[in-house]
Amino acid sequence: MRISTAQMNFNGIQGFRKHTEDLYNIQEKLSSGKRVNTPGDDPVAAARIYTLDKSIKQLDQWNANGVYAQGKLELEDITLTNFTEVIQRVRELTVYGMNDTQNITGRRAIAAEMRGLLENLKALANTQDSNGEYVFSGDKSTTPAYQAVTASNVSQLSTGLQAPQPTNYFTVGTGAAITINRFDGVPTTVTPAANQIVDNFNAKLYTLNPATQTYEDASGEALYAYTGAHSGARFVQLSPDNDHVDNSNDNGDAARVRVSDMGAKTFGNYSKSSATPWQPSYALDKTPQLNYNAFDTIREAINQLETGQRATGTSSLDNLLVEMDTTLNAISKTHADVGTRLQRIDMQNSMNQDFKLGLSSSLALMQDQDLVSGINQYQKILTSLQMSQQTFAKISELSLFNYIR
Amino acid sequence: MADLLLTASSGLRAFQQALNVTGHNIANVNTEGYNRQRLDIGSGTPQLSAGGYVGTGARTTSINRVYQEYLSNQLNSSYTAQSKYNNIDVYSTQLNGTLGNPEVGISAGMQSMFKAWNAMSNDPTNSTSPRFLLDSHAQLAMQVENYDSLRSDLHDQVNGQLSSSVTQVNRIMNELVALNQSLGSLNQRAELPANDLLDKRDQLIKDLNKYIDTKVFQNKDGTIDVYSSDGKIPLITDNRAIPLYTKESPMEKFDLVNGAPIKSQQLEIYIQMPGTSRETLVSGNIRGGEIGGALAFRKDQLMRAEDELGLSITGMSIAMNAQHRQGYDASGVRGADLFSLNGKPPVLMANASSYSNSSNTGSGSVSITGTPAAEFAYKLTYNGLPADTYDITDAYSNAVITAGVTAAALAGGVTYHGVTIANGGGVSQKGDSFVVYTTTDFHKSLEQSAYKDKRNSGTLTNNDISINLNKQGLSVNPTDLSNPADLAQVQKQLALLQPRTYSMSFDGSFYTVSDARTGQIITLDSTTTAANVTTLRFEGLQVDIDQNTRQMNPGDKFEFRFLDDAVSQFSSSLSNPDKVAYRGGDLSTTPVGSKPLAIGNNVNAANLASLQDKKLLNNGQNTFKAAYSVMVGNVGSYHQTNEVSMQTQDAVNSQLTQVKDSISGVNLDEEAANMLRFQQAYQAAAQIMQASQRIFDTIIGALN
DSSP states (O other): OOOOOHHHHHHHHHHHHHHHHHHHHHHHHHHHBSSSSSSOOOHHHHHHHHHHHHHHHHHHHHHHHHHHHHHHHHHHHHHHHHHHHHHHHHHHHHHHHHHHOOOOOHHHHHHHHHHHHHHHHHHHHTOOOOOOOBBBBTTTTTTTTTEEHHHHHGGGTTSSSSSSSSSEEEEOSSSSSSHHHESSSSSEEEEETTTTTEEEOOOOOEEETTTEEEEETTTOOOOOOSOSSOOOOOEOOOSSSSSSSOOSOOOOTTEEEOOBBBBBHTHHHHHOSSSTTTSSSSSSSSOOOOOSSSSHHHHHHHHHHHHHOOOOOOGGGHHHHHHHHHHHHHHHHHHHHHHHHHHHHHHHHHOOOOOOOHHHHHHHHHOOOHHHHHHHHHHHHHEEEEEEEEHHHHHOOOOOOGGGG | OOOOOHHHOOOOOOOOHHHHHHHHHHHTTTTTTOOEEEEEEOOOOOOOTTTEEEEEEEEEEEEOOOOOOOHHHHHHHHHHHHHHHHHHHHHHHHHHHHHSSSTTHHHHHHHHHHHHHHHHHHSTTOOOHHHHHHHHHHHHHHHHHHHHHHHOOOOOHHHHHHHHHHHHHHHHHHHHHHHHHHHHHHHOOOSSOHHHHHHHHHHHHHHHHHOOOEEEEETSSSEEEEEEETTTEEEETTEEEEEEEEEESSEBBBOTTTTTBOOOOOOOOEEHHHHHHHHEEETTTTSSSHHHHHIIIIIIIIIHHHHHHHHHHHHHHHHHHHHHHHOOOTOOOOOOSSESSSSOOBBBBEEEEEEEEETOOOOOOEEEEESSSOOEEEEEEETTTTTEEEEETTTTOOOEEEEEHHHHHHHHEEEEEEEEEEEHHHHHHHHEEEEEEEOOHHHHHHHEEEEEETTSSOOOGGEEEEEEEEOOSSSSSSSOOSSSHHHHHHHHHHOOOOOEEEEEESSSOEEEEEETTTTOOOOSSSSEEEETEEEETTTTEEEEEEEESSSSTTTOEEOOOHHHHHHHHHHHHHHHHHHHGOBBOOOOOOSSSOOOOOTTHHHHHHHHHGGGGOOBBTTTOOOOOHHHHHHHHHHHHHHHHHHHHHHHHHHHHHHHHHHHHHHSSSHHHHHHHHHHHHHHHHHHHHHHHHHHHHHHHHHHHHHH
C-alpha cells in the first residue's frame, strides 16, 4: 500500500490522542477512586448507584430514628424503674402500717413518709424529656400527665381524643342531692355543696380550697387526675413500611415503634373511654378497682393511716394493697413493653446495619475503581504513549531529502 | 525531418513542467484538502522520414489530480457524522458531569428534605424541627433552580451555536457559489481540469459538512448543486445560495397578567425560497454536522431530561402538597401547599372551614357563611356563664381580635374578612373553643398555561388553555383535598403522569394530542365540552380549552410543557414554621379528619416522611428519587451511546482518511525520487541539446 507523508503524521497524532485520552480517563478514575464518575461512564451502574445510595441513606435515616426512639424509651424505662421502686416502698410501708403492733404515732410517721413518696411519684409521672415533652401524656405531650383538679380545669376533665365524653369524671355540686351509680353498682345519694365536687365513680366528695383553688379530700390532700391523651401515640419508623402510611390510631404498624405512652394506662387502676362511661380503654388484669390511679390509692392509704383507723369494705387497706398490686402490674406491663421496644430497636438497628453493609459492598463493587487493575492499566497506557512518541520521532527522521546533497 | 534540437527542447520543457508539478506537490504537502497532481507526458507525433517514423520528443498532455470521487463523498458523510457526535459530546459532557454524584444536587436535596421530615415526625413539638424543615425546602428549591439555570445555560449555548453555525454555513455557501461560477467558465475543457480550484471546492464542501450534512450533485457545466437532509433542504441550486437563518421557535407563551414572555425561546432554523415569502422551518430535518448535533442534543437529551426531572419534581410536589393538606399545624389549622409549580400566589377557596375542638365538653358549634376576602385563622373561646361571651383571637399569634363577643351577638353573626361566624347550635361549656380558618385551592398552585404556535390563525391565546392534574373523581372541584379519598385519587393520577411534552392539534372537530418529541399519538381518556370549555383528559392530566371569548381554527397547534415548566417555576411556598401541619386529622370525626389530633401527634409528619419510599410515579413503579435516577440513567446512556457512535465515526473517518491519503496524499520520499528522476531526465535532455549543438558544430566545422 502506498503511504503518504500525511498518513504518517496522522497515524502518529492519532496514537498520541488516543493514548492521552485513555491516560486522562484512567487518571480520573484513579484519583477519584471511582469507576463511575459520571452517569455516562456506566449508565446502568449509575442508576443503580443512585438507588443504592438512596437505600443506604434510608437505612441511615431509620437508624437515626432508632437512636431518637431509644433516647425517649430509655428515659421512660428509667422513670418506670424508679416509679416501681418507690411504689414498692409505699406498699411495704402500707403493710408495715397495717401491722397491729403499730400505734397511731407510728402510723402517722409512716403516713408522713408515704406523703413524701407520693410527691415523688407525682413528679415521676410528670417526667419531661429534653424537649420538655411530658413522657406519659401521650399525644397531648405539652400537658402534664397528672394535674391537681382545680376549679378551672374540672370541666375539662373528660377530655378524650376520640369523641366528646357523654359523662364527666366529676359533677360540680349545687347543693341538691344527686344519686350516683357507683362503679360497684351500688346507687349512692350524696348532696354536694356549691364548693364541692362529687366523684361520679365512687361518690366521694371533694371540697374546693379557696387558697389553692384545688379540690381536696377531708385530709387536705389534693385530688389528682390524668390530663394527658386517652388515645393516639407517637410512632417512629425503623424499617420499610408496606403501605407507607402511619395511621392515626394506637396500633401503629410493623415498621414503626411506639415512643410515647399514656399515664392512664401505665399508672391507672382504671381508665374511661368513649363508649359507655367507666369502661376501661385498656383491659387490665384485675377487675376495676376503687380508685382511678395509683395516686388516689396511695392518698387513701395515707388518709387511713393518719386517722389511725382501719376502714373496712372497699376502702380497706387490704383492698388498697390489691390496688397497688394492680398498679404495679400495669406498670410492669408497660415496662416490659418498653423493654421489648428497646430490644426491637436494637435488633432492627443491627439488621439495618447488616443490610447496609451488604448494600455498601455492592455500591463499592458498582462504583469503586479496582486500584490494582487500574494501576496496571495506567502503566500499560503510559508505555503505549511513550512507544508511539518514540516511533513517531524515529520515523519522522526518515526522509529521502536527507540523502540528497 | 525530426529536429533533434526541438526534440530535446520538448523533453526539457516536459521535465521542467514535471519538476514544477513535483515542486507544487512538495509545496502543498501540508495543504488541507490537497490532492497530489501528476503530469501526463506523451510522445510527440512521429514524422515520416527515410527508414520509418521518427519521434518528435515529448508532449505534456494534462495535469491531473489523483482523486477518487466516491472516497471524497464517503469521507464527507463520515465527517458530518463525526462532527455531529463530537458536538453532542461537548454538550452531553456538561449535563452528564453534573449528575455523577448522588451526594450533591437535587437527589441530595430531596434526601435532606425527607431527613428533615423524619426529624419533624420524631420531634414535632421541638421548635427547631419546623425551621430545619423549611430550610431543607428552601435548599431543595435552590438545587432545582441550579439545575434550571444549567438547563437554560445549555439552551443558550445551543442557541448561540445554531446562530454562529448558520453564519458559517451561509459564508461557505457564498464562497461555493463564487467558486462554482469560475469553475463553470473555466471547466469547459474537461481534459484540462482546474485541479486546485476543484480541490478548494471539495474542501469547502467538507467544511460545510462540519456544520450540516450535505448531498452534492454535479451539473454538466461543471458547477454543483448542494442539498441538505437527503435532498430535503436546498442550499445551492442553479448556482444560487438559499441562506439559512435562525429565529425563535414558533411556540410562545405569555404571562396572563403583564403579557411578558415567560421563558427564553429556543432558536429554530428556517429557509425562505427565493422569490417567495413563505418561510419553512427546517431544523426538524437537519441530521448531521454541528447543527444536527446541537439539535439532536437539545431534542433527545436535554428536553428529555427536562421532562424526566420534571416528573420527579412535579410528582413529589403534588404528592407532598396533597399529604400536607391532610394534617393540621400546631395552631389547629389545616396544612396548605408546601410547593408551588407556577410561582403564583395561592388562591383562596370560596368557603372558609371551621370545627369545634375535640376537647370541648359542650355540644356547641359555630356556622360560617360567606366568601373569604383574605387569609385568616381565628379561634373562638367561650368564657362560660355568667359572662356568656366569646373571645376571638388569632390562632397563630393569640392576639385578641375581638374580646367579649356576647352569645347574642354571635347568634346574629359576626363578620371578618367577608366570613360571617354565627352560633351553629348546641350548648357550649366554659373553655370550649372553635377554630375558623381559610384554605387555599390545591389546583391553583399547579396550573400551567399552554404554548401557542405563532402561526395559528385562530385567536385563542396560550392563557385560554390551562393544564392541570386530572381533577376527575375528586369529591369537590376545585378542592382543598380535605377528604382523604381525594388524596388517594390524586395519588392515582400521579402514577399516570408520563415524562412528556405534548403537542396538540385541532382539525376543526377533533383534538389530537401527541408526544412532541417522538410524535407518538396519545390516546385521550375523554373529551368533554361544557359551556364552550373543552376538557381533554389523558395520562393523569387535564387540559381545559376555554373558547368563550376567543376561538381556535382548524390546523391550530398548541404545546403543553407541564412538567418542564413546573421545574422552572418550582418554589417553596411555605415560609412560616408555625404552619407546618405535622399532626394528623381525627379519623373518627364527621366529616373524616375535620378536626386535628392532639398537639403532640406526629401522624402527618410521619406520613410525609414516608412518601420518600412510596412508589407513586411511573404507574406505581418508582419513588421520587427512583424517577430521578431514571433521568440520570437516561442521560448517562445517551452520553455513552453518543460516545460509542463518536468513536465509531472517528474510526471510520480515520480509516477513510487513510485510504484517501494513501491514494491522493503527497509522499515526500516519492516526490524526492521523482525530483531526482525528472532532474536526471532534464539533464539528459540538455545533453541531447548539447549533442545536437556538437553535431551542428561538427558539420559547420567540416564546411570550413
